[in-house]
Amino acid sequence: AQSVTQPDIHITVSEGASLELRCNYSYGATPYLFWYVQSPGQGLQLLLKYFSGDTLVQGIKGFEAEFKRSQSSFNLRKPSVHWSDAAEYFCAVGTYNTDKLIFGTGTRLQVFP
């Protein structure tokens, strides 16, 4: 069965610092991988997605993520965090033959000025 693990429940960084949010998945074939962001009181917004091809994907708001099959990981990165990046981040995995997504438990990002 598919599953997604986000090991970090809460991360705090200073504005301008680099960021890496971890995501590990479990799935027997090549998964579809997504990162979503949820700002307080808002719905979820797609940051980026991986289906195939280049394992380094670029997303919105300066985010990128790298698919590493050998590590079953899809970590999200940003070189310089802005205060407006404070939010909850969810990693999700899907498969080709279904549109259902399985979400991780989320990582709450706090940014200090």
Next chain:
Amino acid sequence: SAVISQKPSRDICQRGTSLTIQCQVDSQVTMMFWYRQQPGQSLTLIATANQGSEATYESGFVIDKFPISRPNLTFSTLTVSNMSPEDSSIYLCSVVVTSDTGELFFGEGSRLTVL
């Protein structure tokens, strides 16, 4: 992309009552889903809303508690029946616009508080 409108955006309800949440999409979509996000938790899929037929429920969710309608390709409703405080959650409608990518678009959610 798709623009998804949910109503109500929030509500406070009494134990034992029922509430229907509406989801309207600005274009025809192939797949519509309902998710629940309990306080401080991740998203859990409740069911797939099927156009013209009964919804497909995930393990742990039943039609009597969460009846769903989808009369056409742009609209769906989720009812939370006989509510208890444990039903206090954000309920999110989501859609897939392009079925070969599985990319989900979400509404802003309906925050339900049951007293």
